[in-house]
Amino acid sequence: MDEPIFDVAVRPGETTEVQLDLQRGISVSGRVTLGGKPVPGARLVFVRYLRKRLFDSVDAASTDEQGNYRIDLPGVGSYKVTLRRSKPESHLGREIVLGPLLEIGKDGNQTRDLHFSAGQIRGRLIDSGSKPISGYLQLFQLLPTDESDTEKEFRSESFFQETDEQGKFEFEPLPVADYRLDLHAPGLGSRSLGPLALGQDQTIDLQDVILDSEMSLRVLAMDPQGKPLPGVTVRLSSDLWSASESMARSGGTTDDSGEATLGGLSAGTYTLLGLGAGLPPAFVENIQVSAEQPETPLILRFTAGGSLDIEIRGKTGEPVPYVVPELTDGSGRNVTPIYRELAARSQRAWLTDLEGRAHLDAVLPGEYLLQASADGKSEEKRITLLAGTATRIVMTVEDE
Known part of the structure; x- marks a missing residue:
C-alpha cells in the first residue's frame, strides 16, 4: 500500500506544529467490474480530492482472482478512482477512470462495488469523395458547467488516437460522461462532434464522418489605441471554455503587422480568443466560418484592464x-x-x-x-x- 502524502504550509519566522494521523480511518472493500465482468489482477488508485489542494492522499490496492479488493482509506472525502490493468485489451485500456468521484462517508467500514464502464465511441473518417482518411483524433471528456475550475482540472480526461488504414477509429473503454471529438487530417478542415452523451457500457457508432477541404480565417489584433498588435496568441474554438491550447481548433501568433491566419478549419461557428502581454484577454463570439470569407481580416480589439x-x-x-x-x-x-x-x-x-x-x-x-x-x-x-x-x-x- 502506498504511503499517504500530506501538504504542510511553513511560513517564515514561525514555528509550524504538524500532527499526522497515520491511522487508516475507513476500510472499504468490494468487487471491481468492467463492462459487467470481474477484473482480476488489476491495480486501483484512490486519490482524495480537496478544494484547497489538488489532493491530500494517494492510496492503492489490487484485485484478486475474483476481482475483489480491500483498502484502508484515510477518511471521509471524495476520491478519484483509477483502474490500471497490467494486460489491457486495447492501447486505451491500460488506465480507466471511474466516472463519478467516489464519496466515502462516516459510516465506518464500507462495501463499495466499483463498476467501471466499457463505453465505446467509434466510426470511420472519410473525405467528400468517400475515400478513407488517415487522420488523428482527440476525445475530450466534457464536465458539468456548475463544477469548480479546480474540480474540472482534477477530473478532466482526454484521449488520442490515429485512424487505421481503413480510416476507422475506436475509443474504449470509456466512463459515463459527455464527450467532444475533434478530428484532424492533413490538408482538410478540422471538425468537432459533440456533445456525445455516453451511457454505462454504451456504444456510440458515428459511422462515416466526412472532412471537407480546409478553410481559414484572417485575424488582425489591435491594441487599445487602435494600433496593430504583434506577438499575440490567437485561438479559435467552439466556445470560450474550449479555448485552451490543447482544446483549441486552430491557433497562431500575430506577426509584425498584427495579423495571423488560422487554418485547418471547417464551416461552423467559433469563438476567437486573444492573449497579449500586459493586457486583459480579448475575444469575439459567434464567428461564422464558411467557404466565402471576407477579404478584410476580422478585428480582435484589446482594451485596457x-x-x-x-x-x-x-x-x-x-x-x-x-x-x-x-x-x-x-x-x-x-x-x-x-x-x-x-x-x-x-x-x-x-x-x-x-x-x-x-x-x-x-x-x-x-x-x-x-x-x-x-x-x-x-x-x-x-x-x-x-x-x-x-x-x-x-x-x-x-x-x-
Whole structure:
C-alpha cells in the first residue's frame, strides 16, 4: 500500500506544529467490474480530492482472482478512482477512470462495488469523395458547467488516437460522461462532434464522418489605441471554455503587422480568443466560418484592464493558501482558466500563496462573481473592475 502524502504550509519566522494521523480511518472493500465482468489482477488508485489542494492522499490496492479488493482509506472525502490493468485489451485500456468521484462517508467500514464502464465511441473518417482518411483524433471528456475550475482540472480526461488504414477509429473503454471529438487530417478542415452523451457500457457508432477541404480565417489584433498588435496568441474554438491550447481548433501568433491566419478549419461557428502581454484577454463570439470569407481580416480589439488583488483568510484571520479564486463574468462565463493561463505567462500562479494572496495584472473591466472555496466552505462576492484601477478584495472562508 502506498504511503499517504500530506501538504504542510511553513511560513517564515514561525514555528509550524504538524500532527499526522497515520491511522487508516475507513476500510472499504468490494468487487471491481468492467463492462459487467470481474477484473482480476488489476491495480486501483484512490486519490482524495480537496478544494484547497489538488489532493491530500494517494492510496492503492489490487484485485484478486475474483476481482475483489480491500483498502484502508484515510477518511471521509471524495476520491478519484483509477483502474490500471497490467494486460489491457486495447492501447486505451491500460488506465480507466471511474466516472463519478467516489464519496466515502462516516459510516465506518464500507462495501463499495466499483463498476467501471466499457463505453465505446467509434466510426470511420472519410473525405467528400468517400475515400478513407488517415487522420488523428482527440476525445475530450466534457464536465458539468456548475463544477469548480479546480474540480474540472482534477477530473478532466482526454484521449488520442490515429485512424487505421481503413480510416476507422475506436475509443474504449470509456466512463459515463459527455464527450467532444475533434478530428484532424492533413490538408482538410478540422471538425468537432459533440456533445456525445455516453451511457454505462454504451456504444456510440458515428459511422462515416466526412472532412471537407480546409478553410481559414484572417485575424488582425489591435491594441487599445487602435494600433496593430504583434506577438499575440490567437485561438479559435467552439466556445470560450474550449479555448485552451490543447482544446483549441486552430491557433497562431500575430506577426509584425498584427495579423495571423488560422487554418485547418471547417464551416461552423467559433469563438476567437486573444492573449497579449500586459493586457486583459480579448475575444469575439459567434464567428461564422464558411467557404466565402471576407477579404478584410476580422478585428480582435484589446482594451485596457485593471489589476485584481485577492486576500483569503480563515475565520480566525489566518491566511488560506492553495485556493484558486474563480471568476465568472457578467454573462455567466467561467473565465478562470483564461486568467490562470495569463497569470502563468507572467510567471505567477492564479492561486493563493502562503500569505493567502493572489494577483492578476490585467482583467477586463466589468461585473464579476468572485468565488473562493476551501475544504467545502466557500464565500462569494460580486465585484466591479474598472480600467486603470487596482481592486483589492478580502474574503473570509471557514477553513476547517
